[in-house]
Amino acid sequence: MANEMSAHELTQCAALINASISNVFKGLEALGAQVSSIWEQQRCKAKQPDQGDLKPLLAVVRRILDSESLKFHGAGVVFAPGELKDCEMHLQWWCRTQQEAIQPLKLNLNSRSDRFYDYLHMPWYTRPQQTRRPSIEGPFVDLYGTEQYIVAFSLPIFFDDRFIGVAAADISLHSLEPLLVRSLMRISNEALLLNAEGRVLAANTSSWLAGDLIRDTLNQDMEHSRVLSLIDTSSYWSVVERPAPRI
Template identity: 30%
Template sequence: MGLATAPLDRARQESVAACVRSALESVFDAVAATRADTAALLERVAAEGRAPATADLAALRPGLHLRLARQELVSGVGFVAAPGLLSDVPAWLEWWQSGAEGDVRPLLLDLDPAHSAYADYTHWDWFALPRDTGERAVAGPYVDYLCSDEYSLTLSAPVQVGGRFTGVAAADVYLRHFEAAVMPMLHQLARPARLVNARGRVAASSDPSCLVGSLSKGPQFARALATGRAQHRDGMRLVPCDGVPLVLVVTAGEADEAPSAT
């Protein structure tokens, strides 16, 4: 690629990153609404001088059902309580998802640690990243054995009340739906590209050498997200998706490596 065409290609990359951001912000809107509803509910319960219980979380259901109906990419949505938050159970997911026929149904899980492999969900990225960083996160893609047995992404954000972490608000996106939304954008680029999360997990790829779901080796993608600016690292151009925790990674050409490139 010549120097004359490099600025055009960089502009196209940044346009693609912005389009990816727009697609996922609609999902994060659902997460933010769930977080706001949950925080308000927990604050009301605390004002009554008692600990919340699973019955209190039923008040979230109308909003969760509405988000499933309105957000095209969202396949599941809900609140996942921090262990010990609720007075009547050690752990809980107030989680609803779309059925094959378009119906809305609850996720019913056995969270008894005596005989459930899913009793401790705190090690999953969608829970651990928001808890540990205080920021919203994109986890996956991974096979979601917990909810759907589908290859999925989970977008999540911490819920805090009075400075205390109480759990996460989250939404699932089936990977096939995400790829349908973003792959046409990646194919617009002059070079193979991929979208990776903060840990380098590939969420979508037009690069045959980087398979979806694999870990992308190289620079610190979390650091690129923190700067919010496009940069060059190890022969790659990293373009943060402007507020959404994904990075567009494109193999850099000679013109991109010029000192004036950003």
């Protein structure tokens, strides 16, 4: 009976985390749909989109940033090279200030500068492009952007089967972790949320901290642990219940 109860707890926990992740991607799907609508409108006019055509994106981004269930740090669209008429590379991105205002984020996209923000080689951009699937990357420190420890959610945008960029959102791990921990607290044993490299995103015990690498430890007691994969993305997240009481 205890074994069945434990399995039920793990399933409930995973369902709650999956619901939170799905809500993030629903917002990004709406943002991607708005981009596709703009590209379709400009095609009907036989024109290539430029920065001035992107104004409708702000309303969608504002809805994402105003979410009550999760506190987003920033959101927007990152475009593939050459997609806009008036610039080679471009991010249409907004973030929240410490005063809770929403303002555009300006980054250095000059490839000759030592502060060049080369997003073309960043996993949150390349993975959705290559796999055509949603991606969750991190936690990592976004040194050239927000300088916070963040988790990046991104979704590929295709138009006429051509990759035109990603719709993305950043959530600071500091604000995401409490929500994840509340879900993990449903499990009586020690439980962890891990990313693909075996790094801890959240835990229901003080034995592990966000950012800890648990892969070797997990391999040692894998026979007695339960592992449940989360929502299908190109970035593997899983909930792990270890064979130890929660302390």
